[in-house]
Amino acid sequence: MKDSAIYTENKSEDAYNQLISEDDNELRIEEHPHLGHPDTRHKVVNGPSSQTYRLTAVILGILCTVLMSTIIGLCISYKGLSEKHIVMSQNSSETNRNLEQLKANYDLLTAALVKVQKNFQEEVSAKDSMQIERDRERKRKELLQTQTEALMNEQKNLQADITMKEKSCSRCPMGWVLLQSSCYGFSDTDQVLSWNLGREECKKAGADLAVIDSQEKQEFIQGILMGKRRSSTSWHLNGYWIGLHDVHTEGEWKWVDGTDLTKGFWFDGEPNDNYSAEDCAATYPKETPLKTWNDAPCDFPLKWICEIKLQEP
Ligand code: MMA
Ligand code: CA
Numbered sequence: 001m002k003d004s005a006i007y008t009e010n011k012s013e014d015a016y017n018q019l020i021s022e023d024d025n026e027l028r029i030e031e032h033p034h035l036g037h038p039d040t041r042h043k044v045v046n047g048p049s050s051q052t053y054r055l056t057a058v059i060l061g062i063l064c065t066v067l068m069s070t071i072i073g074l075c076i077s078y079k080g081l082s083e084k085h086i087v088m089s090q091n092s093s094e095t096n097r098n099l100e101q102l103k104a105n106y107d108l109l110t111a112a113l114v115k116v117q118k119n120f121q122e123e124v125s126a127k128d129s130m131q132i133e134r135d136r137e138r139k140r141k142e143l144l145q146t147q148t149e150a151l152m153n154e155q156k157n158l159q160a161d162i163t164m165k166e167k168s169c170s171r172c173p174m175g176w177v178l179l180q181s182s183c184y185g186f187s188d189t190d191q192v193l194s195w196n197l198g199r200e201e202c203k204k205a206g207a208d209l210a211v212i213d214s215q216e217k218q219e220f221i222q223g224i225l226m227g228k229r230r231s232s233t234s235w236h237l238n239g240y241w242i243g244l245h246d247v248h249t250e251g252e253w254k255w256v257d258g259t260d261l262t263k264g265f266w267f268d269g270e271p272n273d274n275y276s277a278e279d280c281a282a283t284y285p286k287e288t289p290l291k292t293w294n295d296a297p298c299d300f301p302l303k304w305i306c307e308i309k310l311q312e313p
Contacts, residue, residue: 171310173205179220184210185306186224186240195280198241198304199256207306209243211255212283215290218265221305222289229285239282239294241304246271246295247279264293271295 172183185207187198199209212218230238243256244264250273253261264271267286271278273295280298283305296302 172308176308177224179217181310182217183207183308183310184221184224185308186228187303187305189228189230189303192237192301192303193241194301195241195245195298195304198302199243201304202306205306205308207308208256209241210305210307211243211257211259212265213255213259213262215263215265218292219289221283222285222292225283225285225292235284235286236294236296237302239284239296239302241280241282241302242293243307244281244293245279245298247298250276250279253281265290266293267291 172178173185176183176185178184185202185205187193187201193201195209202208210217210221212221225240244253244261245256246253248254253264253271255261264281265283267284268291270293271281273279275297277297278295280296280300281293282296282300282302283292284294286292
């Protein structure tokens with residue numbers, strides 16, 4: 001039985017070897033005496049073609065293995081990369097969302113910054129305006145201060161003047177006017193007298209005819225006479241006797257207080273001692289306040305000016 005089987009098997013192997021030989025004359029399969037199966041019992045023999053196949057198969061096997069490994073490796077890598085990609089996509093979405101949020105925040109902040117800048121600008125403008133207004137107020141205040149000081153000064157001077165005038169005026173007769181330390185009285189408008197009679201009237205009031213021995217007195221009295229002037233009356237009838245004469249020596253003018261004339265305020269061409277009969281001096285209301293005197297006859301009827309010299313307080 002066993003031998004029969006081996007025979008059958010040998011028969012089959014022969015057919016197989018023959019078939020192979022028919023297909024390829026270069027390939028020979030040798031029976032292996034120790035192994036029962038053709039795959040293990042035969043080997044490719046007889047020549048380089050068999051070796052080439054084997055080598056090719058080995059190489060192909062290796063290549064397949066490498067390829068498989070590579071494919072597996074690539075699959076693993078791909079899987080890893082896919083996972084990474086998913087994670088990165090998720091991260092990217094998150095990042096995009098964050099970026100959008102940041103952009104929105106940036107826009108909000110920019111708007112807020114613009115608003116703050118605008119407010120700041122307005123505040124600066126308001127501050128500048130206030131500064132200008134404050135400077136203006138300060139200047140106004142300084143001006144008012146200066147004016148107040150000036151007014152206070154003036155008030156002080158006026159008060160002093162009033163005090164002095166009250167002191168002096170109280171010592172002048174009613175209707176007389178004060179200059180420095182003298183009271184001056186003017187005769188009534190419609191009354192005229194000779195130089196001597198006019199002087200008498202002054203003496204009745206404790207005075208004498210006026211001594212006008214300074215420019216200030218001359219101007220002061222002229223101011224008063226211009227106020228009393230009557231335009232209808234002839235100028236030479238509108239004069240006022242003053243305390244000056246040259247009755248003793250022609251041309252030597254003396255004041256009633258005994259002093260000599262040092263400076264006169266004569267009209268042009270005066271004193272002219274007209275008709276050699278003019279020894280008394282009078283003053284007239286004239287437009288030229290420093291040229292108002294004339295010598296006239298002493299018995300000529302004129303108005304007069306009296307003076308009371310006050311004692312210094
Ligand atoms: C003239 C002139 C004077 C003189 C008067 C007298 C009008 O002026 O001669 O010098 O004193 O007359 O009235
Ligand atoms: Ca004269």
